[in-house]
Amino acid sequence: MVPNVSHLPSSLILVGAGKMGGSMLEGWLKVGMNPQGVAVLDPRPSEAMVRFCAERGIALNPASPAAPDVLVLAIKPQMLDEAAPALNGCLGPQTLVISILAGKTIGDLRSRLPASGAIVRAMPNLPASIGRGATGAAANDQVSEEQRLMADALLASNGIVEWLPSEDLIDAVTAVSGSGPAYVFHLVECLAEAGAAAGLPRELAERLARATVTGAGELLFQSDLTPATLRQNVTSPGGTTAAALEVLMRDPDGLKALMREAVAAAKRRAEELAG
Missing domain, CATH: 1.10.3730.10 (ProC C-terminal domain-like)
Structure with missing residues (x-):
C-alpha cells in the first residue's frame, strides 16, 4: 500500500524510539514527512538514534514541545503510568494519539491521558522494520476523517493497514499478524x-x-x-x-x-x- 503523503501531519511527537518506534520514524521520513516537524521523546535513546536525529534535524527530547498534530506512543506498555503525566501536558485539543502499546486499551489511554480526545490504537508487526508490515488499527469515535487519513498515511509508510470495525478485534489481530x-x-x-x-x-x-x-x-x-x-x-x-x-x-x-x-x-x- 502506498500512503497518501498529502495527509502526513505537519507536526508529530514520537514517544519511544526503540526498534519499532525507530522503524516507524524511518518509514515516515522515507515517504516525505518533514523531519523538522518531528520531535522524539526518549529518556535513553540509543547512540544510533542520537546520530540519526542530529543528521536529520529532528528535535530530540526538547524541553517544552508544542502540542503536535499527532503523538505516537511507542514505549513499553509498563512505562505508560510513569510517562503519562508529562505526556498529558503535550496534548492539545486537536492532537491525535496513536498508540502501539500492546495490551493498553483506548480506555486505558483515556484514563491515563485525560487531555486526550482522538485516539487510534494500532498493532503493527516486526516486518514493519523493512516496510513490509501488517498493521491492524481501530479508532475511537472522536477521530475525525482527516485524523483517520493522517493515521493511515503514517501507518501505511511501514506496510499495509487494515482498519477494524471494533477495538475488540485487536487481540485477534495480535494473535494473527502481531505474533x-x-x-x-x-x-x-x-x-x-x-x-x-x-x-x-x-x-x-x-x-x-x-x-x-x-x-x-x-x-x-x-x-x-x-x-x-x-x-x-x-x-x-x-x-x-x-x-x-x-x-x-x-x-x-x-x-x-x-x-x-x-x-x-x-x-x-x-x-x-x-x-
Whole structure:
C-alpha cells in the first residue's frame, strides 16, 4: 500500500524510539514527512538514534514541545503510568494519539491521558522494520476523517493497514499478524530440521528452508491468486507435494487445527495482558 503523503501531519511527537518506534520514524521520513516537524521523546535513546536525529534535524527530547498534530506512543506498555503525566501536558485539543502499546486499551489511554480526545490504537508487526508490515488499527469515535487519513498515511509508510470495525478485534489481530512472524520463523526451523532428518547437511537444509519460505512469501506478495490457488498450482495429483500435504492437511491433527489452537492461545494471552 502506498500512503497518501498529502495527509502526513505537519507536526508529530514520537514517544519511544526503540526498534519499532525507530522503524516507524524511518518509514515516515522515507515517504516525505518533514523531519523538522518531528520531535522524539526518549529518556535513553540509543547512540544510533542520537546520530540519526542530529543528521536529520529532528528535535530530540526538547524541553517544552508544542502540542503536535499527532503523538505516537511507542514505549513499553509498563512505562505508560510513569510517562503519562508529562505526556498529558503535550496534548492539545486537536492532537491525535496513536498508540502501539500492546495490551493498553483506548480506555486505558483515556484514563491515563485525560487531555486526550482522538485516539487510534494500532498493532503493527516486526516486518514493519523493512516496510513490509501488517498493521491492524481501530479508532475511537472522536477521530475525525482527516485524523483517520493522517493515521493511515503514517501507518501505511511501514506496510499495509487494515482498519477494524471494533477495538475488540485487536487481540485477534495480535494473535494473527502481531505474533505471526514468529510462526513463520518457526516453520523455517521445522522445515530445516525435517530436511536434516531426511539426510541433508544441516546448514544446507537451513539455507533451502529459508530460501523456500522467503521465496514463497514473495510470490504470495506479488500474486493476485489466493493462497489456496497457489498451493494447488504447485501440487501435482499423486506427486510428492500431494503426499506431504496429506499429512499437513489431515484432520483432526493437521496444520489447520494446530494453527487454530496456536492463534487461540495467543489471543487468550493478549486478553489476559489487556485485563
